[in-house]
Amino acid sequence: MDDLTSQEAAVLGIIRDNPFAGQQEIAEMLGLARSTVAAHIVQLMQKGHVLGRGYVMPQPSRAICLGGAVLDRKYHAKQEIVPGTSNPVDSTRSMGGVARNVAENLARLGTQTGFISIVGDDEGGRTLMTYMRERGIDVSQMIISTERPTAEYAAILDPHGDLSLGIADMGIFDLLRPEHLDRVWPHLASASFVFSDCNPPAETLAALITRRRDARFRLAIDAVSTVKAMRLPKDLTGIDLLFMNIDEANAILGLSARETINDALKAAHGLQKAGAREAVVTMGAAGIAVAGIDASASFEAVEAKAIDMTGAGDAMIAGTLHRVIAGDDIHTAARIGALVATLTTESAASVHPELSEAFLQAHMHRLS
Numbered sequence: 001m002d003d004l005t006s007q008e009a010a011v012l013g014i015i016r017d018n019p020f021a022g023q024q025e026i027a028e029m030l031g032l033a034r035s036t037v038a039a040h041i042v043q044l045m046q047k048g049h050v051l052g053r054g055y056v057m058p059q060p061s062r063a064i065c066l067g068g069a070v071l072d073r074k075y076h077a078k079q080e081i082v083p084g085t086s087n088p089v090d091s092t093r094s095m096g097g098v099a100r101n102v103a104e105n106l107a108r109l110g111t112q113t114g115f116i117s118i119v120g121d122d123e124g125g126r127t128l129m130t131y132m133r134e135r136g137i138d139v140s141q142m143i144i145s146t147e148r149p150t151a152e153y154a155a156i157l158d159p160h161g162d163l164s165l166g167i168a169d170m171g172i173f174d175l176l177r178p179e180h181l182d183r184v185w186p187h188l189a190s191a192s193f194v195f196s197d198c199n200p201p202a203e204t205l206a207a208l209i210t211r212r213r214d215a216r217f218r219l220a221i222d223a224v225s226t227v228k229a230m231r232l233p234k235d236l237t238g239i240d241l242l243f244m245n246i247d248e249a250n251a252i253l254g255l256s257a258r259e260t261i262n263d264a265l266k267a268a269h270g271l272q273k274a275g276a277r278e279a280v281v282t283m284g285a286a287g288i289a290v291a292g293i294d295a296s297a298s299f300e301a302v303e304a305k306a307i308d309m310t311g312a313g314d315a316m317i318a319g320t321l322h323r324v325i326a327g328d329d330i331h332t333a334a335r336i337g338a339l340v341a342t343l344t345t346e347s348a349a350s351v352h353p354e355l356s357e358a359f360l361q362a363h364m365h366r367l368s
């Protein structure tokens with residue numbers, strides 16, 4: 001609360017006791033002009049202490065996920081893929097989008113979560129919104145576009161579940177402009193953590209990172225892909241926690257080594273040097289490198305009976321954020337992230353359909 005002036009704190013105190021207090025009533029109680037109280041309430045919204053009219057108070061720990069809402073289609077090859085010809089596959093559909101996957105994982109683990117994205121005015125968009133709402137995720141700040149259809153992603157997976165080719169129709173995310181951040185700012189400002197993927201345009205990411213410097217929330221970012229990682233500014237100052245796989249980290253750092261987990265550790269240090277407060281660089285089954293604020297370390301991935309890798313990175317982020325929000329340090333939290341990632345590789349969907357805190361606890365023995 002040390003970001004508040006004494007008058008703002010006094011106004012907040014009255015609103016907390018009586019969320020229905022009118023501006024005139026508050027003004028009279030504090031001996032201020034009504035217009036002064038109105039200005040203080042605007043400031044309280046900007047600083048994230050008040051969410052909107054009716055003065056609804058934010059929950060103490062809340063995550064907001066910003067970025068991709070996507071319809072995923074997976075084509076799982078029955079034998080080694082032969083390019084340039086027809087390949088037999090098993091196909092499945094599920095909800096995807098990095099930010100959406102992170103939001104669903106977080107909500108399943110019990111973190112209070114809001115999701116901000118854009119979907120088309122179509123059946124896919126409506127199904128996606130309903131699905132999220134039914135999982136207790138706040139979708140009140142979503143945009144519904146009549147200009148573009150809901151984003152789609154097709155993953156062609158080899159017989160081992162590894163990505164052979166991904167095809168992404170994500171044009172709708174160009175409409176996630178910086179102005180939308182202004183509109184949803186009270187929701188972002190009141191969160192304990194804001195997570196964004198790199199599906200929004202570079203200007204929107206830059207605006208978020210810049211505005212984070214004066215905000216109370218912590219900011220986590222995931223690159224999504226080597227192409228989208230390039231949307232991040234050169235100066236990563238303002239990012240509290242940056243998630244990348246080794247290829248994405250190398251791409252933005254101009255590095256190429258990807259032989260051992262030490263290369264991932266070097267990349268994580270590189271991201272810190274570029275301004276990120278902490279960085280997690282993943283290397284699939286080969287392990288995870290964590291550059292924390294106090295110490296750096298790497299550890300092994302949790303052994304998996306993997307069938308589909310899609311969403312593993314998103315699950316790693318959600319598991320990590322869930323624990324960081326609960327108060328764990330990044331090293332402890334990332335181990336839980338690795339376990340959630342492994343569980344996700346063992347399901348055909350982009351988010352494990354059975355994931356819950358109890359499900360996670362039942363698998364904790366796998367973290368030896």
Ligand SMILES: Nc1ncnc2c1ncn2[C@@H]1O[C@H](COP(=O)(O)OP(=O)(O)OP(=O)(O)O)[C@@H](O)[C@H]1O
Nearest residue numbers: 245282283284285301304309311312313314338341
């Ligand atoms: N074969 C595997 N065995 C065990 N764990 C794995 C395996 N593949 C991925 N993981 C887990 O998932 C995490 C993220 O995987 P990866 O490094 O491939 O990131 P990514 O490319 O962002 O993932 P994706 O794009 O598939 O979501 C790893 O840190 C690891 O914990």
Ligand SMILES: O=c1[nH]cc([C@@H]2O[C@H](CO)[C@@H](O)[C@H]2O)c(=O)[nH]1
Nearest residue numbers: 068070096097098153168311350
């Ligand atoms: O450009 C993009 N490609 C793929 C995804 C999503 O990644 C998820 C897997 O990590 C998957 O669900 C896909 O929709 C995205 O959000 N943006």
